[in-house]
Amino acid sequence: MKVVITIPAYNEEANLERVIKEIVETMNKTEYSFSIVVVDDGSKDKTREIAKNNGAKVISNERNLGLAETFKREMVECIKLKPDIIIHTDADGQYPADYIPEMIKKVEQGYDLVLGARFGKGNYSGSLTKKLGNIAFAKVFSGLLKTKLTDTTTGFRAFTLEVAKLPLINNFTYTQEQLIRAGKAKMKVGEVPISTRK
Secondary structure, three states, rough: EEEEEEEEOOOOOOOOOHHHHHHHHOOOOOOOEEEEEEEEOOOOHHHHHHHHHHOOOEEEEOOOOOOOHHEEEEEEEHHHHHHEEEEEEOOOOOOOOOHHHHHHHHHHHHHHOOEEOOOOOOOOOOOHHHHHHHHHHHHHHHHHOOOOOOOOOOOEEEHHHHHHOOOOOOOOOOHHHHHHHHOOOOOOEEEOOOOOOO
């Protein structure tokens, strides 16, 4: 089983080394073959150097393009690597790497897209306004996809190569569009409850 863990990063020199080390430590306890890809979104700090020095493959945007465009670039690079499973996480350390093996297992059980859900049994560290907005989105998407979802805006997700190949056109966000595309393609979507860090 080949796993690619992909991280978009923009000026994350303060957090990225810790994030990569935590992923490596977690994955080294498993039997999965894995690699880490950092897509640098035109950082002006030492993000690229830190990623390279910690063993990640680094892809760089010439200038800052934003998260949605960087996610599309991630998918292009991941498809080239032909992994069985892709993990997408953040560079700021919000999502603990400890949940990655559980998310991988859920994909192995037949799910195409697995969300790291902050509002199920997990603990969400963000603002109340954001939480309420996300819960409202989740109700709408649960109806559309005919499956119970509690967090549709999470950036922490595991998915198959087939999901990575789904076309995305939105240039502001990828989170809901990827879900809509997966739903239209009759793919199986699930969640793993997580706790986040501030």
